[in-house]
Amino acid sequence: MTIEVRNLVKQFGSFKALDGVDLKVDNGELLALLGPSGSGKTTLLRIIAGLDWPDSGEVSFNGEDALAQGARERNVGFVFQHYALFRHMTVFENVAFGLRVQPRASRKDEPTIRARVKELLDLVQLDWLADRYPSQLSGGQRQRIALARALAIEPRILLLDEPFGALDAKVRKELRRWLRSLHQEINVTSIFVTHDQEEALEVANRVVVMDKGRIEQIGSPDDVYESPATAFVHGFIGESIELPVQVEGGVIRLGDRPLNLAVDGLVSGASKLFVRRHDMLVGPPGSGAFEGAVQHVRNFGPVQRAEVALSGGETIEIDAPRDRELRAGDTIGLKPRRYRIFAG
Amino acid sequence: MTMQIADSVSLPSTDARARAHAVAARDSLRTEPPAIRIAIIAMAVIFLSVFVVLPLVLVFAQAFSRGVLAYFSALAEPEALAAIKLTLIVAAISVGLNLVFGLVAAWAIAKFEFSGKTFLITLIDLPFSVSPVISGLVFVLLFGAQGYFGSWLRDHDIQILFAVPGIALATTFVTFPFVARALIPLMQEQGTQEEEAAISLGASGLQTFFRVTLPNIKWGVLYGVLLCNARAMGEFGAVSVVSGHIRGETNTMPLLVEILYNEYQFVAAFAIASLLAMLALITLIAKTVLERHLDEGHDASDH
Amino acid sequence: MGLTLSWLSIIILIPLAGLFLKSLELSPEQFWNILSSRRTLNALRVSFGLAFAAACVNLVMGSIIVWALVRYRFPGRRLFDAIVDVPFALPTAVAGVALTALFAETGWLGAPLAALGIKVAFTPIGIFVAMIFIGIPFVVRTVQPVLQDLDPEIEEAAGSLGASRWQTIIRVILPSLGPALLTGLALAFARAVGEYGSVIFIAGNLPNVSEIAPLLIVIRLSEFRYADATAIAVVMLVVSFVIIFAVNRLQRWAQSRIPAR
Numbered sequence: 001m002t003i004e005v006r007n008l009v010k011q012f013g014s015f016k017a018l019d020g021v022d023l024k025v026d027n028g029e030l031l032a033l034l035g036p037s038g039s040g041k042t043t044l045l046r047i048i049a050g051l052d053w054p055d056s057g058e059v060s061f062n063g064e065d066a067l068a069q070g071a072r073e074r075n076v077g078f079v080f081q082h083y084a085l086f087r088h089m090t091v092f093e094n095v096a097f098g099l100r101v102q103p104r105a106s107r108k109d110e111p112t113i114r115a116r117v118k119e120l121l122d123l124v125q126l127d128w129l130a131d132r133y134p135s136q137l138s139g140g141q142r143q144r145i146a147l148a149r150a151l152a153i154e155p156r157i158l159l160l161d162e163p164f165g166a167l168d169a170k171v172r173k174e175l176r177r178w179l180r181s182l183h184q185e186i187n188v189t190s191i192f193v194t195h196d197q198e199e200a201l202e203v204a205n206r207v208v209v210m211d212k213g214r215i216e217q218i219g220s221p222d223d224v225y226e227s228p229a230t231a232f233v234h235g236f237i238g239e240s241i242e243l244p245v246q247v248e249g250g251v252i253r254l255g256d257r258p259l260n261l262a263v264d265g266l267v268s269g270a271s272k273l274f275v276r277r278h279d280m281l282v283g284p285p286g287s288g289a290f291e292g293a294v295q296h297v298r299n300f301g302p303v304q305r306a307e308v309a310l311s312g313g314e315t316i317e318i319d320a321p322r323d324r325e326l327r328a329g330d331t332i333g334l335k336p337r338r339y340r341i342f343a344g
Numbered sequence: 345m346t347m348q349i350a351d352s353v354s355l356p357s358t359d360a361r362a363r364a365h366a367v368a369a370r371d372s373l374r375t376e377p378p379a380i381r382i383a384i385i386a387m388a389v390i391f392l393s394v395f396v397v398l399p400l401v402l403v404f405a406q407a408f409s410r411g412v413l414a415y416f417s418a419l420a421e422p423e424a425l426a427a428i429k430l431t432l433i434v435a436a437i438s439v440g441l442n443l444v445f446g447l448v449a450a451w452a453i454a455k456f457e458f459s460g461k462t463f464l465i466t467l468i469d470l471p472f473s474v475s476p477v478i479s480g481l482v483f484v485l486l487f488g489a490q491g492y493f494g495s496w497l498r499d500h501d502i503q504i505l506f507a508v509p510g511i512a513l514a515t516t517f518v519t520f521p522f523v524a525r526a527l528i529p530l531m532q533e534q535g536t537q538e539e540e541a542a543i544s545l546g547a548s549g550l551q552t553f554f555r556v557t558l559p560n561i562k563w564g565v566l567y568g569v570l571l572c573n574a575r576a577m578g579e580f581g582a583v584s585v586v587s588g589h590i591r592g593e594t595n596t597m598p599l600l601v602e603i604l605y606n607e608y609q610f611v612a613a614f615a616i617a618s619l620l621a622m623l624a625l626i627t628l629i630a631k632t633v634l635e636r637h638l639d640e641g642h643d644a645s646d647h
Numbered sequence: 648m649g650l651t652l653s654w655l656s657i658i659i660l661i662p663l664a665g666l667f668l669k670s671l672e673l674s675p676e677q678f679w680n681i682l683s684s685r686r687t688l689n690a691l692r693v694s695f696g697l698a699f700a701a702a703c704v705n706l707v708m709g710s711i712i713v714w715a716l717v718r719y720r721f722p723g724r725r726l727f728d729a730i731v732d733v734p735f736a737l738p739t740a741v742a743g744v745a746l747t748a749l750f751a752e753t754g755w756l757g758a759p760l761a762a763l764g765i766k767v768a769f770t771p772i773g774i775f776v777a778m779i780f781i782g783i784p785f786v787v788r789t790v791q792p793v794l795q796d797l798d799p800e801i802e803e804a805a806g807s808l809g810a811s812r813w814q815t816i817i818r819v820i821l822p823s824l825g826p827a828l829l830t831g832l833a834l835a836f837a838r839a840v841g842e843y844g845s846v847i848f849i850a851g852n853l854p855n856v857s858e859i860a861p862l863l864i865v866i867r868l869s870e871f872r873y874a875d876a877t878a879i880a881v882v883m884l885v886v887s888f889v890i891i892f893a894v895n896r897l898q899r900w901a902q903s904r905i906p907a908r
Contacts, residue, residue: 049807050373050807051373051803051806051807070373070806071373071803071806071807072373072806072807072808072809072810072811074807075809076807077807078803078804078807080800080803080804082798082800084798084800084801084803084804085801085804086801086804086805086819086822086823087823088822088823088825089822097805097808097810097818098808098809098810100818101805101808101809101810101811101814101818102809149804149808150807150808152808153808153809373802373803373806373812374799374802374803374806375718375812376812381719384711384714384715384719385715385719385721387708387711387715388708388711388712388714388715388716388727389715389721389723389727391708391711391712392712392727392730392731392783394756395734395776395779395780395783396730396731396733396734396780396783397730397733398749398755398756399742399745399746399749399780400733400737400745402745402748402749402754402755403741403744403745406745406748462895466891466892466895467659467660468659469891470659470663470887470891471659473834473837473838473841473887473890473891474841474884474887475840475841475842475843475860475861475864475880475883475887476739476841476843476844476861477841477843477861477862477864477865477880478666478841478861478864478880478883478884479662481666481864481868481876481877481880482662482663482665482666483662484868484873485662485665485666485669485873485877486661486662486665488873490871490873491665492665492668517659517662520659574736577738578736578737578738578739578740578741579738580738580739580740580743580843580844581739581843581844581861584843584844584865585865585868597738598738598739598740598741598844599740601740601741601744602740602743602744602848605744605747605848610748613744614744614748617738617740617741617744617745620737620738620740620741621737621738621741623738624733624736624737624738624741625733625736627736628729628732628733628736629729631732631736632729
């Protein structure tokens, strides 16, 4: 199943949740919608599911107009952030729900339904919980039951809204790996929404970074991390140092001080310089593009994180390898191994 | 507007019907078709109008059916004035008693753990679910001529039944749950941290109560008192059993309504009834206002 | 604490204990004879039977009212929401005379109904009507908060799994409201069984036909037949206890199904 979204606009009152979104999802993909809260990612997911409707724009599944169908005809599996399990039903009945409410003509007989539910509970490795009620399960178990319930209707698309948002860190990590292997097993076109970059980069084949109702970048996890397309993406993904600079005639200035860095591209005027923390190389004073005094040093395993007051007045944090110990009070030179400059 | 036009032009015409269908599908996910919606609203409104609004309107219509003059002269009858006075006295006594003990009961239940707590809560609720006639009956059994304390009371020349004390006791019994019930959830929610903080800062028990506990629950107290008062003034069944219906002496307003109605003095009966109905309406309005206050307090403690 | 308990004992326990003590003075045989007399049995039948029927009407109409108040927006919604409490706040004697005047053969509703050959006031139907009146707030106010707090996502989940609106209501929403609906039913029933003031005016009070149990207690008291009054009261009280107990259990059970977040 391919999904195509064209020029989607959705407004809630004066708030633009989606501001012209275009997106193509290929068959069998596991796609992450990544962005801060209010970026429109959940709205986009709900529109694809048929739980919300756009003000304008188009959504098609395999080239068919999906907006002509309501949620219950779209055959989309949706996993809610807070699971939305039916509390008065056992785990078994929760999973069976989608099969039991099918129109009489296409409804399967009881043994088939039982077999199918059993199969799904096996798939999510929770067959031993069939007779429990949702309130008797842990968060991670509820999440997996919600997934099994969504898969019961053999959905053409699987949509997950912050699937791990309500879980604690350890369970979250386990479930991430599990979701990826499950996706390989069932191979249904899947989209999940998250605000956690680590989650998006670790689980998805492709990541869509959104901000303020617009798509900032679409690419593989490596793409969005290694070559961010916009200032927002660079700032949002990975730990970045962000410095306000002036670009004039091929010279970059931080405050009054010209930086010994090359400018590629067409940027000029007030701009932003982005460097990953671990891409700042430490050298003797005068050797790099920046100079500064070390304020604080803390050690994190293989790296030391130093707070450096640049001579331009800015204070930045860098991650340096521990082969050369930094001390508070040291004056050092800094040279970015890689950097990017964005207008604005 | 321009967007809508552009939208419909760009749409292939075969999709138009499918989209119209989708509009219906979108609305149906969390609501019902308009016809059913209208039918449900109509049923609710008609039912409430017939069973609740109409009787209420009728009370005032009947009270004023012979004009304003007849209405006020009915209220100025000595019998009516005596009933109003007695009702106010009884309400004051029972509200006062239940205020004090409701506060204490709620405080004990909300702030302490002890065995038999569930039983205690059930006990507090009991007068709500006991027939008011039975509530009256128990006092007849205790203080009546054949009752457990009947002969002792007669020997000491103390009149409880068929007198103000009996009416006040029965009213206190049936209105007992209101204050406690209004306060228990409120005090449970607030927990004991603030009190513990006050005590750790050197406040005495009484200081803590008046400066920390009471300000936190003042709207709840008012709420409980309001409902308690409304029920106290309007109580009929229990009071009817213990009052003895002595005209001008042990008739409260609801009892007078009954007597006048049975004597076919409809204007007078409905005039008194209209006062009680007014009390009910004022109580409801005040209750709505108070609930808003309580909700605000609730929201504030959430954030 | 001691104060609370002693107060509770004085105001609630002692009177009730007195009632049971009094009933113990009766031999089982006497007790049985009182209860099995035709008039007592009929009064209990009228009270319990009509109270149950009225509670059922309240369950249905209360659900409809709650649905309209919570799910729809219509002019006067807040006013009608407030009006639901009127039967609770209006003194029962006032309700009694008002309903009687309304449904009497010359009344605003009684006259048109009489033209159709339906007599309401001074018949068992009148009792039924009064019991419906006083029971409305109990169902509405127990179910309303539960419907309000119902997670909208479970309806969306049901829809996205292919359930029709009707299936969602029957299989998801109603079962979620189940404990609240049953509680409301029980409370409305308990209130209607014991109701006196709003019923006696409209009832007609014909022994064996339209005489309610609380009225029979009052009549026996006025005849100084305390034993008879006590026996009937004990039966009603036991039923009240059972209902409260059941409601408390129901509430606890419903609580246990709410997932801890």
